[in-house]
Amino acid sequence: MIDLYTSPTPNGWKVSVTLEELGLPYRVFPIDLGAGEQKRPEFLAMNPNGRIPVIVDDGVVVFESGAILIWLAEKTGRLMPTDPVGRSRTLQWLMFQMGGVGPMMGQANVFSRYWHEVYQPAIDRYQNESRRLFEVLDRRLGEAPYLAGDDYTIADIANWCWVRTWRWSGV
Numbered sequence: 001m002i003d004l005y006t007s008p009t010p011n012g013w014k015v016s017v018t019l020e021e022l023g024l025p026y027r028v029f030p031i032d033l034g035a036g037e038q039k040r041p042e043f044l045a046m047n048p049n050g051r052i053p054v055i056v057d058d059g060v061v062v063f064e065s066g067a068i069l070i071w072l073a074e075k076t077g078r079l080m081p082t083d084p085v086g087r088s089r090t091l092q093w094l095m096f097q098m099g100g101v102g103p104m105m106g107q108a109n110v111f112s113r114y115w116h117e118v119y120q121p122a123i124d125r126y127q128n129e130s131r132r133l134f135e136v137l138d139r140r141l142g143e144a145p146y147l148a149g150d151d152y153t154i155a156d157i158a159n160w161c162w163v164r165t166w167r168w169s170g171v
């Protein structure tokens with residue numbers, strides 16, 4: 001059985017969508033981010049970074065959403081090609097989300113939504129960079145049906161869960 005510690009956010013959705021696509025049985029343990037449950041000792045014992053999502057799969061703890069998606073794909077042999085080139089393409093577009101789309105949109109949210117002070121250069125920087133990354137995705141999806149090529153993979157799930165919130169980020 002897989003236990004999923006999560007909240008309704010893009011990084012949380014990535015794991016929920018993947019579990020649903022794979023049809024794996026799992027239990028959800030909602031984490032109240034506003035109440036700071038992700039900083040409590042019992043949560044930090046699972047993820048020292050104090051952030052959702054985390055899964056515990058038969059006693060194995062996995063944190064970082066990208067690592068969780070890879071774990072689930074490799075465990076089932078689905079949502080990621082097993083040939084080296086297809087696997088690498090999937091990881092490239094997953095890393096593109098983990099290192100680019102997620103952090104840029106996350107900072108766009110912080111500066112345009114959550115901060116009381118308005119610092120326009122930071123808002124512009126993160127919204128423009130998010131938009132630039134969307135254009136990279138758009139071009140890629142103009143030449144292939146899915147990010148990694150012909151196969152639907154965890155890279156599509158990861159990017160979609162963030163990009164679908166474009167309006168909230170003001171992009």
Ligand SMILES: N[C@@H](CCC(=O)N[C@@H](CS)C(=O)NCC(=O)O)C(=O)O
Nearest residue numbers: 009010011033051052053064065066
């Ligand atoms: N790189 C991490 C980022 C996780 C992350 O930023 N989670 C957010 C919600 S989307 C969170 O837990 N925020 C609460 C906090 O920072 O205290 C991952 O992909 O798992």
